[in-house]
Amino acid sequence: MFPIIQLGSLAIQTPGLIVLATVWVALDIAAREGKPVGIAPEPIYNTGMIGIAGGLIGARLWYVGTYWALYQADLPAIFSLNPATLSPVGGVLLGLGLVIWYVRRKALPIRQLLDVGAPALAVFAAGLALANLAGGNDYGIPTRLPWAIYLWDDYRHPTQVYDFLVALAIFAWLWRLKRSRNFDGIRFLVFVGLYALAGLLLEPLRADGVIWVGGIRAVEVWSLAALLAALWLWPKWAQRETGAEPAQGDTANGLI
C-alpha cells in the first residue's frame, strides 16, 4: 500500500495519480481503436473529457446539495475540492448524461463508439484496481491462503489484485474480438457481461462493500442487473445488424 508519494514537501496522493494516468492511457487506446472504424480521435477525446468534467462537477454538486444548509453559508467552500467531499452518484449521473447529450448532438455512431470504448473501460478498471491497492480501499475478507496480503491488521484476500487480473483478462478477450467479424456493440456487451459476472462472483470476498437490508450485497445486485441487461441486448443488437429475425439454425450472428 502506497497512498502517498512524498516529493520533498509535496505529498502526492498515489490513487489519484494512478487514476489520472489510467484515464490518459484509456483515452489514448480509445482514440487508436477509433481509427479503423472511421471515428476520428477528436470526438473520442471530447467524449472522454466531457464525461470526466461532468463527473467531477456532478460529484461535487451532489455532495454540496446533500449538505446545502452548510454550504449556503459558505459559498466559496463549494470550490474547495477534496476527494472525500465528492459524491459518486452525482458524478455518474451528470457525467453519463453529458456524454449521451454530446454523442447525440454530434450524431456519433453509438454502438461503434461503445465498442471503441470497451477496451478503454477495461484498462480504466485495471487502473482503478491498482489505485484501490495503493490506497488500501476495496480490501478483502481475512484469509490464510498463501497469496493473502497483509492489510489493515490482517491477512486478506487481495481483492484489488483479483480485480486487476480480471480487467486484464477482459482486455485480452476484447482485443481478440477485434479480429472477429461481429455486430456493432458486441465488444461493449462482452465488457459489461464479463465485468458484471466478475463483480457478482468476487464481491463475497470483499470486506468493505455496501450491504443492504438482510445482508444483501449491493454490488452483486447491480452486477446481476448489468449481466442480464447485456444478455437481453445481445440478440437485439445482433438482429439489428442484419435486419433479420434470428431463427432456429441461423448461424449468422452472435459468434464470439
Next chain:
Amino acid sequence: MPVDTILLRLVVNPVRWRGLILGVALLGAAWIWATRAPQLPVDNAASPHAGFSAPDFTLQTLSGQDVTLSKLRGQAVVINLWASWCLPCRAEMPELDQVYAAYKGRGLTVLAVNSTFQDTEYDARDFVQKLGLTFPVLLDPAGVVSRRYLLRALPTTFFVDRRGVIQDQIVGGPMSRASIESKVAQIMAP
C-alpha cells in the same frame, strides 16, 4: 465445449436465449441469497481506515492532562494530525475550532494531535496561543499516533463516530468549515 460455441448455439434460438437469461437470473438470485453478508457486530479490529475501530492512544495535552481516545466512546471525535510549520494546518485550524465550538455541546470532541517529533513544543504552544484554539491539543513527542495512524501527509483528519469507528479520513487540506461540518454531521448520529 468452448463458451463461444455454447453462446453461438443459444443466441440463434430465441427460446433457448430467453432460457439462458432466465437461468442466469435464477442462478444469480440464488448466488446473491447464498452469499449474503453475515450479520456480525462491528468489526473490533483497529486500523486507521474507514470501517475500522480507531486505534487507541493516550497522550498528554499542552496543560499536562492525559487523554485516552477509548475513554471518549459515546462522543463523536475528530482527530486532526498537524504541525506548526504546516501552512494548510494553519489555514484550517480556525475553521476546525469554529465547528468544535458549535458542536461540542452536542457531543463532539476535537483532538488536535501535534506531530511533536517533527515539530517543537514551543512552536506548538505559540501556534495555539496565536490562533486562540479552544479544543484539546495533544503532544506526540515519540510519533506514536503518527505511526499508529500511518501518517503520510499533514494535515490528516479522521472522523470517528460515537461507536469509535472511523467513518472517513481526509488527507491534506485546508478543509473549509462546510466540508468539516458535513463530515461531522455523519459521525454525530447517535
